Amino acid sequence: MYTVADLKKGLKLTLDGDPYVVIAFDFAKPGKGQALYRTKMRNMITGSILDRTYRSGETFEPASLEDRKMQYLYKEEEHYVFMDNQNYEQYRMDEDSVGDAKNYLIDNLPVDVLLFKDKAIAVDVPNFVNLRVTQTDPWVKGDTSGSDSKPATVETGYVLRVPPFIEEDELIVIDTRTGEYSTRVKG
Amino acid sequence: MSNNWLLAAKRGRLEARANILQSSRDFFRTEGYLETDTPLLIPAPAPEAHIDAIPAGGLFLQTSPELCMKRLLAAGYRKIFQICHCWRSGERGSRHLPEFTMLEWYRADSDYTVLMGECVRLIRYLATTCGLGGAIGYRGMSIDLQGEWERITVRQAFERYTSISMDEALREGVFDELMALEIEPNLGTTTPTFICDYPAERGALARLKHDDPTVAERFELYIAGLELANAFSELTDPKEQRNRFQEEASYRIARGQLPYPMPEPFLAELAAMPPSAGIALGMDRLVMLLTGANSIDEVVAFTPEEL
Numbered sequence: 325m326y327t328v329a330d331l332k333k334g335l336k337l338t339l340d341g342d343p344y345v346v347i348a349f350d351f352a353k354p355g356k357g358q359a360l361y362r363t364k365m366r367n368m369i370t371g372s373i374l375d376r377t378y379r380s381g382e383t384f385e386p387a388s389l390e391d392r393k394m395q396y397l398y399k400e401e402e403h404y405v406f407m408d409n410q411n412y413e414q415y416r417m418d419e420d421s422v423g424d425a426k427n428y429l430i431d432n433l434p435v436d437v438l439l440f441k442d443k444a445i446a447v448d449v450p451n452f453v454n455l456r457v458t459q460t461d462p463w464v465k466g467d468t469s470g471s472d473s474k475p476a477t478v479e480t481g482y483v484l485r486v487p488p489f490i491e492e493d494e495l496i497v498i499d500t501r502t503g504e505y506s507t508r509v510k511g
Numbered sequence: 512m513s514n515n516w517l518l519a520a521k522r523g524r525l526e527a528r529a530n531i532l533q534s535s536r537d538f539f540r541t542e543g544y545l546e547t548d549t550p551l552l553i554p555a556p557a558p559e560a561h562i563d564a565i566p567a568g569g570l571f572l573q574t575s576p577e578l579c580m581k582r583l584l585a586a587g588y589r590k591i592f593q594i595c596h597c598w599r600s601g602e603r604g605s606r607h608l609p610e611f612t613m614l615e616w617y618r619a620d621s622d623y624t625v626l627m628g629e630c631v632r633l634i635r636y637l638a639t640t641c642g643l644g645g646a647i648g649y650r651g652m653s654i655d656l657q658g659e660w661e662r663i664t665v666r667q668a669f670e671r672y673t674s675i676s677m678d679e680a681l682r683e684g685v686f687d688e689l690m691a692l693e694i695e696p697n698l699g700t701t702t703p704t705f706i707c708d709y710p711a712e713r714g715a716l717a718r719l720k721h722d723d724p725t726v727a728e729r730f731e732l733y734i735a736g737l738e739l740a741n742a743f744s745e746l747t748d749p750k751e752q753r754n755r756f757q758e759e760a761s762y763r764i765a766r767g768q769l770p771y772p773m774p775e776p777f778l779a780e781l782a783a784m785p786p787s788a789g790i791a792l793g794m795d796r797l798v799m800l801l802t803g804a805n806s807i808d809e810v811v812a813f814t815p816e817e818l
Contacts, residue, residue, distance in 0.1 A: 329601055351604025354695060355731045355741055356713065357687035358561050359601065377688060380601075381766070 326384040328361045336368070336387040339376075343368040343387035343440045368438075369421070369445050390439040396429045404429060406437055406444065415444040427482035428453045428500050449500050454509055455479055456495050463488040524810050527641065528798045532594060534640040535614060535794075538633055539592040544616060547593045549579035555774040558759040559715055563600040563768065565609070571771065572598035575791055577716070578777040580617050581745065585784040592616035594794065605806045606737065606796060609815060614797075617789040622718075622744040623728050626790045627705050630732055630740060631660055634703070634797075641801045649735040649800055652700050661704040665726070668694050668706055681710055698733035705730045715755050717743035718786075732792075734800055742790035749781040 326337060335346045348364035361378040368387070394406040394415070403416040404426065415437060419426060421444065425435070428449045436448040460476035473485040478496070486505045490496060495509035536546065556564040556574045564571040573579075576593050583591055597613045618625065635656050638647060645657040669677040672694045680686045698704040707730040711719055714727030728744035746752050756773060764770050798810040808814045 349604075351602065351607050352691040352695075353561070353602060353607065354687055354690040355709070355738060356559065356561060356715075357690060360687060360691050362692075377692065 326386060328359075328378050328380055328382055330384075331361050331363060331378070336389055337365075338385040338387045339365070339374075342370070343389060343445065344374065345387075347373075368440070388441060392437050392439060394435055394437045396431065396433045396435055398431065399429075404447075406435065406447070408437075409434075415439070417444045417447065421445055422447055424503065425449045425500075427480055427503065428455070428498065429480060430455065451499065451501055452497050452506060453500055454495050454497055455482070457486070457490060457492055460486065460490060460492055462491070518812065521809070521812065524798070524802050524804060525812060527802045528810055530640065531637055531798055531801060532612075532794065534637055535594065535633070538636050539616065542590070542629075544590045544592045544618075545588060547576075547580060547583060547588070547591045548595075549576050549583075549593065551596060553579070555772040555777075557716065557774065558756045558763060558771050560759050560762045564771065565598045565600045566769070574599050575613060576615055577789065577791070578774050580615060580789070581784055581787075582777055582780050584617055584619055584787050585780040585782075589619040589785075590617075603815070605808075606799075608795065608807055608811065611807075612794040614792045614794050615790065617745075617787055619785040619787050621788040622786070623707075623730055623742050623788050626742045626788050627660075627662075627730065630703075630705075630742075630790070630792075631656075634734075637797070637801060643801065647734065647800055649737075649803060650805070652735050654699060654734055655702050658702060660702050661699075663698075663704060663706055664708045665706055665710065666708065668698075672697050677710065681712075686710070686713075695733065695738065696736045699735055699737070703732060703734045705732055714743060715759050716746055716752070718746050737796055737800060738793075739796055739800070740790055740792035742788065745784070745787045745789050747781060747784050747786060749778050752781055753778055 326335065331346060331349050333346055333349055337344055344365040344367055346363050347366050350362045352360045352362055359380045363376050363378065365374045365376065367374065393409045395409060397405045397407050403418055404422050406415045406417065425447045433449065433453065437444050438446040455478040457476050458479050461474060472488065474488050475483055476486040476490060477483050484498065484503065484505055486496060490508060497506040497509060498504065499506045551573050552567060552570045553573050554570050556571050557578055562574050564574050575597055576595055580591055580593060592615065594612065594614050596610055598610050600609060602609050638644065638656055645655065647654045647656065666677045669675065669680060669689070673689045680689050698706060708720060708726040709729045711725055711727050714729040717727035717729040720726050720728050730742050731738055732740040760770055795807050795810050799807060802810065804810050
């Protein structure tokens with residue numbers, strides 16, 4: 325159980341059954357009055373932002389969150405399926421919860437999955453992943469259109485800009501924090 | 512070469528702070544005030560519902576030098592000031608430190624309106640010594656110090672800035688929320704603001720107003736939305752003071768807060784205290800305003816977290 329004295333940026337707690345993370349916090353105490361604890365929190369499932377003001381004496385349930393090492397198995401209809409490396413248990417996550425990570429999910433990719441009450445609510449992919457280019461136009465030497473990049477589709481269906489010399493079937497490294505091309509994997 | 516860059520980078524603010532403290536002392540000495548230096552460790556802080564003292568070896572760290580200074584008033588010291596550390600448990604935020612620096616001053620045969628005039632002169636003087644001239648720039652606001660300073664009653668502030676009256680706010684238990692969230696940010700944004708005449712129950716040590724006993728002769732000074740000082744026409748009736756302390760003490764006990772012993776020597780000597788006015792001003796916040804600091808952390812050498 326947390327009290328208002330535990331409130332600080334980064335604290336994770338349960339509110340109306342959902343996990344929230346405190347993203348801003350300040351203490352106010354108008355002229356000899358009661359202490360007020362002003363917080364801004366983000367719902368860790370929906371991402372919505374909440375402003376709440378608490379008084380001393382109020383308490384909170386910690387959010388029971390757990391980070392697990394898993395690997396991505398496959399996509400099944402609208403769900404992404406992951407497997408816990410330790411106990412081989414499988415977890416399903418919908419597209420909204422997976423977010424941008426879906427652009428990088430290839431079979432057996434090692435990921436960190438955040439569990440709330442045994443439900444997978446977020447997935448963290450490695451900072452760099454190698455993906456194969458499935459479609460891109462060939463580089464026309466002498467092309468003077470002036471463009472120094474071209475679109476390419478990778479095996480997950482994700483489309484990004486790559487340098488003109490990248491060819492179909494090549495492996496490229498993508499920085500998942502920015503979603504941008506990083507380098508090519510030398511064969 | 513120091514490896515504590517953050518601390519080294521505070522030099523400008525810490526020098527300004529030293530100058531502001533020194534200039535404050537100069538101001539009060541010139542005004543004929545005696546500097547006092549009362550004990551920080553005391554057996555019985557004033558019982559106040561929302562101020563928690565820190566116990567220390569069977570005694571308490573003072574939450575304010577108020578009671579000792581009033582005993583000095585009662586003994587005939589007529590104009591006194593003190594700059595000292597005070598402690599209030601659990602108060603930590605961008606404008607709060609659990610250990611902070613307070614400037615308090617008291618004068619006999621005066622009421623709270625006299626203190627308003629002294630605030631005006633003190634802060635104009637300090638702004639000048641800081642090289643600010645006639646205005647304070649803070650968080651994009653420019654607060655004019657030279658013209659007339661705004662005076663507004665708490666009742667008027669509720670009418671102007673909230674959708675309910677002061678009395679309704681008290682009945683519904685939302686006085687503090689509305690004060691902090693709706694009213695405070697509007698106070699002192701173009702000139703400093705004195706917000707006066709708090710509800711009687713919000714001034715445990717203040718005298719009630721003669722022509723309206725539902726309010727106390729109490730004001731707070733705000734500059735740029737920042738609460739800077741709290742002042743009273745002091746209550747001098749020992750019987751009434753004991754009753755109010757007992758009310759505050761039972762409120763504390765009902766909420767499971769640590770009760771304090773009654774400050775008996777103070778109550779015994781209060782009858783001898785002349786009608787007086789007293790004020791407490793947060794020095795750290797004044798330094799924030801005069802040096803443009805957004806957080807109280809920037810104006811002290813060490814925060815509790817850095818020790």
